Amino acid sequence: MGSSLRHERVGGVQIQNAGTIAGNICNASPAADGIPPLLSLNADIVLASTRGEHAMPLAKFIMGNRKTRCASDEIVTGFRIPKPVHPATSTFLKLGARKYLVISIVMVAAVIENDNGNIGAGRIAVGSCSAAAKCLHMLERSLAGQPIAAGIGDLVTKDHLNQLSPIDDVRGSADYRRDVALTLVRRALEDLVADA
Ligand SMILES: Cc1cc2nc3c(=O)[nH]c(=O)nc-3n(C[C@H](O)[C@H](O)[C@H](O)COP(=O)(O)OP(=O)(O)OC[C@H]3O[C@@H](n4cnc5c(N)ncnc54)[C@H](O)[C@@H]3O)c2cc1C
Known part of the structure; x- marks a missing residue:
């Protein structure tokens, strides 16, 4: 992987x-x-x-x-950790106020499996945007079967993030976190299709 x-x-x-x-x-x-x-x-x-x-x-x-x-x-x-069914790529993106030694404002971890040029399975988890990190199951379902190609990030909509319930705190507002989560999920997917 x-x-x-x-x-x-x-x-x-x-x-x-x-x-x-x-x-x-x-x-x-x-x-x-x-x-x-x-x-x-x-x-x-x-x-x-x-x-x-x-x-x-x-x-x-x-x-x-x-x-x-x-x-x-x-x-x-x-x-x-189960072995992926198909060859897989993964990434982890974290936004903080500094590059390291910092509590995440938003973080995204993503894995896609490459089934002959299409997404065999995609798993996307978002942290710091709810009491416990969550997988975006609705998005994961929409990704299955999609071609692994640039532009995949455009499939991600605000609705896919409805499971998240970010709070306002000293590190960022809830609206800012929602916005960042959308950007990081899109970016993670684009990074993965470029690597796959
Ligand atoms: C300066 C600083 C910077 C940090 N930066 C980050 C960061 O960037 N990202 C981040 O995610 N975290 C960060 N943390 C938090 C830190 O990563 C976690 O607290 C750390 O991972 C805990 O690991 P530990 O092994 O020291 O656990 P401990 O602090 O020893 O334990 C944490 C809790 O888990 C329990 N526990 C530990 N091991 C087990 C086990 N095997 N089974 C059952 N219970 C267990 C303990 O009883 C305790 O309740 C930071 C903390 C500090 C102090």
Whole structure:
């Protein structure tokens, strides 16, 4: 799978070296940079305790702002990422007030699978625009079967972002976040078709 995930945009040197993906997910911040990429990869999270091990979709595990389904006696021991059916490319775009060491204003993670020149499957997740990052399922359905070609971003409309519920805060207004999310989703798709 091709990837342009820019790890240097997440945290600073200390977080990049000492922070863990499990900690980032269990912290369940709406702005956790680790969540959209794993959602776009259709990841399951693996939980273990003395009662045994089980897995569930990451989208189910994150219940909201700082809320997860991790029981008090459980730890996260891993993630399971299904192999894509077709060759896939992925990207992660993050807007912050600086290039790194910054809380995201909006972030987008996207994956497309290339089925002989058409999109076999597309998964698009947006973070920092709702209590928990969300996949844009309506958009994902419209992308399936579309030719992998420049201009794909034009398919994305404001309605595709209806699932998001951004808030106004010190980093940006809800309207600004909606606008940025639309731009980043379009840009992510254009980047992916250029790479595919
Ligand atoms: C200076 C700074 C910059 C930052 N920048 C960013 C950023 O750019 N992007 C971003 O997304 N985040 C950022 N963060 C937040 C940071 O990434 C997360 O807090 C970090 O990923 C947590 O990782 P950790 O392994 O240190 O978890 P911890 O802080 O140790 O744990 C976080 C929570 O998860 C629980 N936990 C940890 N591991 C497990 C496990 N295996 N199973 C169950 N529960 C577990 C802990 O009990 C705790 O409740 C930043 C934080 C700081 C201090």
